[in-house]
Amino acid sequence: MDAAGNPETHTVTITVDDDGKFTYENPIILADQGDTVVWKCTNECPFAIHIGWHTPVKGRYRSVDGSEIRVTVPKDTRHGYYSYYSYMVAVYKDGKIWTDDPPFIVKPPRG
Numbered sequence: 001m002d003a004a005g006n007p008e009t010h011t012v013t014i015t016v017d018d019d020g021k022f023t024y025e026n027p028i029i030l031a032d033q034g035d036t037v038v039w040k041c042t043n044e045c046p047f048a049i050h051i052g053w054h055t056p057v058k059g060r061y062r063s064v065d066g067s068e069i070r071v072t073v074p075k076d077t078r079h080g081y082y083s084y085y086s087y088m089v090a091v092y093k094d095g096k097i098w099t100d101d102p103p104f105i106v107k108p109p110r111g
Contacts, residue, residue: 001032001034001035007032007034007035007036007072008031008032008035008036009035009036009037009038010026010029010030010031010035010036010037010038011025011026011037011038011039011040012024012025012026012027012029012037012038012039012040012102013025013026013040013041013042014039014040014041014042014043014047014089014091015041015042015043016041016043016045016091016093016098018093018094020096020098022089022091022098022100024102027102028102028103029102029103029104031073031104032073033073033074033075033076033077034072034073034074034075035072035073036070036071036072036073037070037071037072037073037104038068038069038070039068039069039089040068041063041066041091043066043091043093044066045066045091045092045093046062046063046064046065046066046091046092047062047063047066047069047089047090047091047092048060048061048062048063048089048090049061049062049069049071049087049088049089050087050088050090051071051086051087051104052086052087057071057072057073057074057077086101086103086104087101087102087104088100088101089101089102
């Protein structure tokens with residue numbers, strides 16, 4: 001949320017090199033309840049996000065054409081700095097599937 005309490009959009013930009021090394025712009029998601037997270041792959045390759053089954057935004061999201069993936073964090077999502085949600089990124093590039101698992105943390109409500 002911004003200073004006025006409005007939901008924000010967090011964009012995670014994913015790049016995978018020829019050796020499968022991931023680099024990110026805004027890699028650690030620190031979202032508020034109600035915010036939207038957008039993942040983009042600079043390689044314009046098919047990619048997928050798998051958010052753990054114990055999370056409120058659980059599921060498998062995929063982009064077969066390299067377009068962005070968007071997920072909104074529900075307003076009743078459990079929050080916490082020490083128990084973050086796990087998710088996995090998979091990118092299909094040049095006939096190979098590369099994976100990584102960055103953190104996704106929902107911040108406590110303000111006030």
